[in-house]
Amino acid sequence: MKPVNQKAWWLVLPVVLCVAFSAILPLMTVVNYSVQDIISPERRVFVGTEWFKSVMRDDDLLDALVRQIGFSLAVLVVEIPLGILLALAMPARGAKASAVLVLVAISLLIPWNVVGTIWQIYGRADIGLFGAALAKLGISYSYTGSARDAWLTVLLMDVWHWTPLVALLCYAGLRAIPDAYYQAASIDGASKLAVFRYIQLPKLRGVLMIAVLLRFMDSFMIYTEPFVLTGGGPGNSTTFLSQYLTQKAVGQFDLGPAAAFSLIYFLIILLLCFVLYNWMQRVGTADKAEGSV
């Protein structure tokens, strides 16, 4: 018989406590709210799955969800290729490389609300450089008036703020490719495009997976930028999920539905990340069909 030593539990305890206080207890509070109707601090009624049902029927919320998915997809479609292109264009070594790295990283150091403020002013047609320049060119642009313009501005803001992250990750991935690969490709007579397709892109798979997951999760939780820019307007055009949630929970104190939706929100992110991760794991590793040369 193996000797039984219960002391190991003490070694696990700190981790259990940390995880409990940082993740499980807060999450359970939300679960607790989601199944009760809190009428006042003293009076609460257990309502079962009612909040979940009502949340799923909420048209505004479904609109926000669709808007959110569209936005996150747009972010990925623009930022990932742009980040790769940027990384490919950055110098590989020397003083120039350091200078470019610093320049590229600057936008990553700016806090979200500042980014929102910067673009709010930058995009104004009267005093903002961007807005005024567009106005001078005769392009009508107003993020406060046009839903499309507001949506595009938020997207542009996110691209401006976060593409450098994708670029830096890809840059690190590119630098990790041994020179022998490029030499072999040159000897095999590969074109630049072939080098990208068969060496750089496959070798970037790992960092791209991180980049896609990070950008997806972050953009799915976007809150501050549209809030600062237009407060979610005009209309509901830039009201994404987290803002809708905040309005519900903090603005209207509908804690029950807000909690129910938080959980659904959490599960959606988890599910989409799971799907994305598995899909990217599989891309390019499945066995090819027979007889292909």
Place this chain on the structure above:
Amino acid sequence: MARIELDLAHAYKPNPTVDEDYALLPLKMTFDDGGAYALLGPSGCGKTTLLNIISGLVTPSQGTVQFGGTNVTGQTPQQRNIAQVFQFPVIYDTMTVAENLAFPLRNRGVAPDKIKQRVGRIAEMLEMSGQLNQRAAGLAADAKQKISLGRGLVREDVSAVLFDEPLTVIDPHLKWQLRRKLKQIHHELKLTLVYVTHDQVEALTFADQVVVMTRGRAVQIGNASALFERPRHTFVGHFIGSPGMNFLPAVGNGGSVRVAGHDLAIPASRLGSGTGPLTLGLRPEYVTLAEPNAAGALPARVIQAQDIGMYWLVTATVGEGDDAKLMRARLSPQQAIPKPGDTAWFAIVGPHTCFYRDDELVEGATI
């Protein structure tokens, strides 16, 4: 295919002045069409630099590279039509084995039928026919390196195939197989092969001609027997052979040579015309036991005698005090082997004895 002529020097620093500034000292070399060559030397001797200059990955800072009489110094590897295999396997992860092998041909727009036939032939040679449709990324290191070799050999019209220590990552027993395979492929395809290695066994078994390099210099080009019998430089004597050549300081004096306090008779013609101190070199294989005070023999104090199986390796010191030099002899077990502590007499002047002045072989009459 083409004859490769090199007449060049290379320095990574601009304006080299002393020898140490050069990665490759000025050299002149010719590789004949269809030959198997090896560049042999320790790490950092410039052999990989030389290989990269031949392939065009590195442009020499001085001089020219000619392929079949055409100056190709400024051309890329693609223009030179060179194939090169690197130390570590380079494979295209997303492709199958067949696609990997076909890649150099596809990039050059070869017809699909021809590609298929060629890939089939190379796969057969490398014994990879069964794995053609497998993804290359999932294979073991030696299979990956076989793919790299295959990509180097798949083009029929290459000027030369260059190998940069290609068997480093391969297990010893597979190493031997792959080396034989390469030799066989050389016979079948009649390509010019240049093989870089620091392993003398690999170089001598693979190549017809071995270029021995040290510190940016090509000190000798020759076949296995020339490198063994008449090393042109003390480095070659020391580097080739196991153990390497014995070297003893010597002073020439007309018809004799003074080694470790003993005057040994030798025809003056063998010591060449130059002046200055000499070094006597003799391979352990050619050291024989002699009677005390025999002509051309020296007393030596035995410090170790090891049974290596086929022969005994006897280590002894020659000379007294600070001037004592180590000497090794490979003796056949059929004779009485001296024991540690004994004084043995070694015959060191014979037809295989070489003399060096400033590390270079003295060209004298052989007996």
